[in-house]
Amino acid sequence: xxxxxxxxxxxxxxxxxxxxxxxxxxxxxxxxxxxxxxxxxxxxxxxxxxxxxxxxxxxxxxxxxxxxxxxxxxxxxxxxxxxxxxxxxxxxxxxxxxxxxxxxxxxxxxxxxxxxxxxxxxxxxxxxxxxxxxxxxxxxxxxxxxxxxxxxxxxxxxxxxxxxxxxxxxxxxxxxxxxxxxxxxxxxxxxxxxxxxxxxxxxxxxxxxxxxxxxxxxxxxxxxxxxxxxxxxxxxxxxxxxxxxxxxxxxxxxxxxxxxxxxxxxxxxxxxxxxxxxxxxxxxxxxxxxxxxxxxxxxxxxxxxxxxxxxxxxxxxxxxxxxxxxxxxxxxxxxxxxxxxxxxxxxxxxxxxxxxxxxxxxxxxxxxxxxxxxxxxxxxxxxxxxxxxxxxxxxxxxxxxxxxxxxxxxxxxxxxxxxxxxxxxxxxxxxxxxxxxxxxxxxxxxxxxxxxxxxxxxxxxxxxxxxxxxxxxxxxxxxxxxxxxxxxxxxxxxxxxxxxxxxxxxxxxxxxxxxxxxxxxxxxxxxxxxxxxxxxxxxxxxxxxxxxxxxxxxxxxxxxxxxxxxxxxxxxxxxxxxxxxxxxxxxxxxxxxxxxxxxxxxxxxxxxxxxxxxxxxxxxxxxxxxxxxxxxxxxxxxxxxxxxxxxxxxxxxxxxxxxxxxxxxxxxxxxxxxxxxxxxxxxxxxxxxxxxxxxxxxxxxxxxxxxxxxxxxxxxxxxxxxxxxxxxxxxxxxxxxxxxxxxxxxxxx
Numbered sequence: 001x002x003x004x005x006x007x008x009x010x011x012x013x014x015x016x017x018x019x020x021x022x023x024x025x026x027x028x029x030x031x032x033x034x035x036x037x038x039x040x041x042x043x044x045x046x047x048x049x050x051x052x053x054x055x056x057x058x059x060x061x062x063x064x065x066x067x068x069x070x071x072x073x074x075x076x077x078x079x080x081x082x083x084x085x086x087x088x089x090x091x092x093x094x095x096x097x098x099x100x101x102x103x104x105x106x107x108x109x110x111x112x113x114x115x116x117x118x119x120x121x122x123x124x125x126x127x128x129x130x131x132x133x134x135x136x137x138x139x140x141x142x143x144x145x146x147x148x149x150x151x152x153x154x155x156x157x158x159x160x161x162x163x164x165x166x167x168x169x170x171x172x173x174x175x176x177x178x179x180x181x182x183x184x185x186x187x188x189x190x191x192x193x194x195x196x197x198x199x200x201x202x203x204x205x206x207x208x209x210x211x212x213x214x215x216x217x218x219x220x221x222x223x224x225x226x227x228x229x230x231x232x233x234x235x236x237x238x239x240x241x242x243x244x245x246x247x248x249x250x251x252x253x254x255x256x257x258x259x260x261x262x263x264x265x266x267x268x269x270x271x272x273x274x275x276x277x278x279x280x281x282x283x284x285x286x287x288x289x290x291x292x293x294x295x296x297x298x299x300x301x302x303x304x305x306x307x308x309x310x311x312x313x314x315x316x317x318x319x320x321x322x323x324x325x326x327x328x329x330x331x332x333x334x335x336x337x338x339x340x341x342x343x344x345x346x347x348x349x350x351x352x353x354x355x356x357x358x359x360x361x362x363x364x365x366x367x368x369x370x371x372x373x374x375x376x377x378x379x380x381x382x383x384x385x386x387x388x389x390x391x392x393x394x395x396x397x398x399x400x401x402x403x404x405x406x407x408x409x410x411x412x413x414x415x416x417x418x419x420x421x422x423x424x425x426x427x428x429x430x431x432x433x434x435x436x437x438x439x440x441x442x443x444x445x446x447x448x449x450x451x452x453x454x455x456x457x458x459x460x461x462x463x464x465x466x467x468x469x470x471x472x473x474x475x476x477x478x479x480x481x482x483x484x485x486x487x488x489x490x491x492x493x494x495x496x497x498x499x500x501x502x503x504x505x506x507x508x509x510x511x512x513x514x515x516x517x518x519x520x521x522x523x524x525x526x527x528x529x530x531x532x533x534x535x536x537x538x539x540x541x542x543x544x545x546x547x548x549x550x551x552x553x554x555x556x557x558x559x560x561x562x563x564x565x566x567x568x569x570x571x572x573x574x575x576x577x578x579x580x581x582x583x584x585x586x587x588x589x590x591x592x593x594x595x596x597x598x599x600x601x602x603x604x605x606x607x608x609x610x611x612x613x614x615x616x617x618x619x620x621x622x623x624x625x626x627x628x629x630x631x632x633x634x635x636x637x638x639x640x641x642x643x644x645x646x647x648x649x650x651x652x653x654x655x656x657x658x659x660x661x662x663x664x665x666x667x668x669x670x671x672x673x674x675x676x677x678x679x680x681x682x683x684x685x686x687x688x689x690x691x692x693x694x695x696x697x698x699x700x701x702x703x704x705x706x707x708x709x710x711x712x713x714x715x716x717x718x719x720x721x722x723x724x725x726x727x728x729x730x731x732x733x734x735x736x737x738x739x740x741x742x743x744x745x746x747x748x749x
Contacts, residue, residue: 014740018534025687032688053581057579059640061625065636069627074480083476084476085625093596098591100449107435111432112429113429136411136412137410150356152327154314159344159345159426163286165188177296177300201278219263249284332346359419359420366392367392453470456471479575490560492628493545494627503733537624537697541631547717586672599639614692617699623635
């Protein structure tokens with residue numbers, strides 16, 4: 001069972017600047033987790049006869065494209081590259097080659113909001129209305145903890161939605177910056193007339209309901225469902241052309257009457273049905289007026305203290321900034337979206353309620369999504385708009401700016417497991433059913449993989465500064481930049497892909513996309529992540545690093561320094577570097593060598609037969625270092641020149657005369673490389689870590705279907721060209737797109 005928008009016949013297979021090497025196959029834990037925590041060699045421990053190796057690896061980097069790097073000035077002149085810029089690349093390689101657990105994936109709860117999916121609507125509405133299903137409260141901070149204090153309700157409703165034109169008629173309640181639309185007097189007069197007629201008809205409807213009494217109660221739900229089918233945001237009504245609008249209303253009115261009579265065919269319901277349809281028609285006219293209004297480009301979210309009174313039916317009679325004999329509350333609204341017509345009236349806080357504590361996982365999920373927030377309109381007030389939503393990280397400033405004496409207005413729901421979903425709009429983002437923490441899993445209890453053992457780790461999540469932390473046994477020395485290097489600068493659009501893009505990050509079932517959502521009532525197998533993300537190696541850098549769309553692209557650009565691939569004389573050059581290692585096993589040194597220079601696989605003696613099919617590919621293996629990789633920058637080849645091993649003997653020659661043994665020539669490194677692969681069970685190892693896919697990730701990428709390849713500099717144009725004018729505010733991929741990975745078992749074609 002899937003949502004209708006998940007049907008595979010609507011999908012457009014694409015390739016992106018990135019792809020994935022699959023995570024290691026299950027099993028082989030003995031090889032992938034070689035240490036118990038207590039057995040990991042320490043960086044500062046004595047050898048103790050364990051045949052541990054210490055020394056240095058000397059290597060050189062040859063640029064094949066310009067590099068986007070951060071350079072630092074040396075004392076006395078010149079520049080160098082910090083060793084950390086290569087460390088990250090080698091660590092990622094070591095992780096994949098050793099089948100280590102993925103470390104640098106943000107496991108904060110992923111949230112989503114998708115009105116087109118039934119799963120989202122069902123969770124939010126729960127077979128009710130928005131005002132009844134979603135709760136509202138005030139976020140308060142006490143020490144380092146956050147609490148939500150519920151508000152006073154309006155009978156069965158937790159808050160009330162009030163149309164903007166009605167609020168404007170209340171005089172002086174809404175400031176100009178708080179209005180969603182740029183109103184004209186004529187439109188407001190027309191709306192006022194329609195509202196008067198609706199009120200008159202509503203009074204007559206109440207009379208008819210009282211006459212029918214229990215008979216009406218029996219068909220109430222059926223009548224409600226009929227009108228829900230003809231909501232104005234769903235109906236195919238032509239709102240612009242008046243003649244066609246009238247025709248549509250007449251046709252829909254007849255259809256509604258037919259369906260109402262199926263619920264109650266007796267003639268005593270005729271007058272009620274006629275009045276209900278007439279009221280529906282008047283509301284349609286109001287919707288049409290709203291549809292033709294221009295939005296207020298200077299609108300900003302707000303939270304305003306007000307006084308209000310209710311009528312005998314529990315409806316809102318009037319709202320004022322201040323008046324006698326009234327109840328206290330707030331008028332509130334968040335970001336302006338295309339279909340929004342209303343503002344929210346919220347009651348005072350229940351001060352006798354201690355509040356619901358907001359758990360850290362909920363806060364982390366909200367903050368992670370806030371990082372992706374972009375202001376589309378009213379850019380001049382961008383700082384305040386962002387502050388309005390930064391309710392956890394900048395709570396104090398947000399409260400002060402929006403004069404929130406009772407706390408910050410938030411909408412929320414708490415599920416049966418006590419998990420809270422929270423946001424500044426009643427259509428807040430909710431957690432996916434499947435989360436990364438669950439899909440990625442954890443290492444076996446008490447075990448350590450090669451990546452952590454070499455690069456350092458902190459047991460039980462303790463910080464690296466704690467005594468329990470195991471420090472890295474590797475040190476990446478600074479890399480000097482030639483004095484005659486050529487520098488430049490360029491602007492780049494550098495989006496950060498997010499794992500919440502499920503059709504890019506989840507492995508599909510053939511042509512059927514996987515989802516983080518729960519599908520159907522029967523428990524389904526968990527979706528599988530595509531694997532370790534990498535950026536494609538390009539044949540040449542892309543000339544265009546800035547998009548022509550969107551209009552606000554300038555605010556999204558990053559200016560970076562370029563280290564050109566040739567010197568001032570137009571000559572290629574190499575960068576020389578050193579990695580110092582302490583107390584590593586032979587197999588660990590072999591893994592480190594492969595993480596630096598994959599070509600060393602050619603010199604294996606134990607596994608020559610299995611590796612020989614890859615020899616030609618290994619010759620053209622590249623690495624990407626630095627920034628702007630999606631544009632083809634950072635393309636290099638790395639070559640290990642020598643290994644300098646500290647001698648372990650205690651004799652005079654080992655200590656003083658010849659303390660270091662130099663091993664040169666890549667053919668002489670085979671014993672270390674073979675030691676690692678033998679430790680990983682050889683041929684089984686190649687399948688476990690998907691060695692073929694890993695080698696392929698180092699090759700130059702040529703899209704098979706160039707029209708379906710998306711780059712960061714052409715994505716918005718591709719969206720318009722390939723999805724029939726699809727427009728999406730706030731970024732993200734169109735739902736029709738699904739990654740056609742080079743490494744799927746059944747690639748999409």
